[in-house]
Amino acid sequence: MSLKKISILLIVMLFIFSSSVLAEDAETSCSCQEYRQLKLTESRMEGNDIWELQRELKKLGFYDQQLNSTYNWSTYLAVKEFQKANDLPTTGVVNESIWQQIAHKLKKGEKITEASSDDLEAPEGEVFLLIDTYKKKMTVYSDGEPYHEFPVAVGKPSTKSPIGEWAIIAKDAHWGGGFGVRWMRLNVPWGIFGIHGTNKPGSIGTAASHGCIRMYNRHVKILYSWVDIGTRVKIIGKRDPIKITHNLRPGQTGxxxxxxxxxxxxxxxxxxxxxxxxxxxxxxxxxxxxxxxxxxxxxxxxxxxxxxxxxx
CATH class of the missing domain: 1.10.101.10 (PGBD-like superfamily/PGBD)
Structure with missing residues (x-):
């Protein structure tokens, strides 16, 4: 085989490998998007945000079907019933205002509150974060001792949060959209996952995200000021089975x-x-x-x- 053919073959193989890596990241990356308007369309809308909408309407007693991430006729009717019960225009359309109304009702009905942490001083020792996906709770440690706890939302059963020992590798104070007011990326090698605020506060305390760890916006602002690049984060919980199908060598990840x-x-x-x-x-x-x-x-x-x- 000529050198030219070998070079072409190597380029093709590299392209295929890169494409597979990008595809894996796309499947497992956090997808906490900005608000989009949800409504009944001829080509049915789908997505994680619709799954959350169905789950929250079900908790409030307006949706009694299986959660399927599709804005179908049953979801449309449930939205209209919620709007009617709360003296809102019965359009069947979900926008930012409807999300906030749903969150308000969940807080009121379940007595979910954003416990005040405004008077907390920053921990003086080395900070370490332990996230328990079973309890939907984050514990902040200072020099190995528990310092403060925050409620969180974790990955839903089909998109679990990454179990393992990670580090914060990036911080952004102006991420916005579905990521709330702060974003802290974790060094998970098979996708984009992080700790961030949320535009859906009603999800806190539940398994609702696409794998990321959500916090109330007021809480994530506090945590953001406590952690540095390199802060260690351990996530514990249930995960899907892992299979080893080939030999492992230095430099590999997964x-x-x-x-x-x-x-x-x-x-x-x-x-x-x-x-x-x-x-x-x-x-x-x-x-x-x-x-x-x-x-x-x-x-x-x-x-x-x-x-x-x-x-x-």
Missing amino acids: KDVLLFQEKLREYGFDPGYTDGRFGDSTEKAIKEFKYIYGLQDDLTADQNTFYILNLK
Whole structure:
């Protein structure tokens, strides 16, 4: 094969790989969009915001069908019933004003309040965040001691929040739209996820997002002032099963690497943070692991490695 053909083949392979990575990110990225007007159309509107609308109307007793993320006839009628019950124009159209009305009713009916944190001083020690997706709660630690708790919204069952040990790698004070008033990105290697405010305060305390962690806008402003780039964030909770289908090597990233790191830690080795990145700490851990178990002296996690770690 000529050098020209080899070059073309490599370019094609690189394009395919890049496209697959971008597609994966697109599927798993947080999609907390700005308000869009929801209404009944001939070509039915779909999206995570419609799923949230159905869920909140169901909690208020106006929607009794399955949540399906589609603005269908049942959703349209539920919106009209909500509008009628609250002396609003019965248009069947959902705009920002309707979202705010729904949030107000949820707060009133469920006694959801934004607990005042205005008088809190910033923690003096090193800040660490623990997010419990079971309890929908964030605990802020200062030098290893609990300092304050915030209610949060987490990923819904079909788009769970990323379980693992992450770091804040970017901050934006003017993100706007569905991300509320503040945005803090996490270094999850398989998508775009972060901690941010919300334009749907009624979702706080529930599993409603596309994977991101939502906070009340007044709370996220406080947290934003407490954390720096590099602040560690641990998310715990239930996740979908992870399969390892190939050997793992230094430099690779992904959910399979995260599972491998967790197993190394379980067996007494230190892979560093379980962040889905096969970096220096994970290299040291696999090297020690292979030495102790008498395996081939390299840095590849292969079938023998997976067998000993009970990774099938």
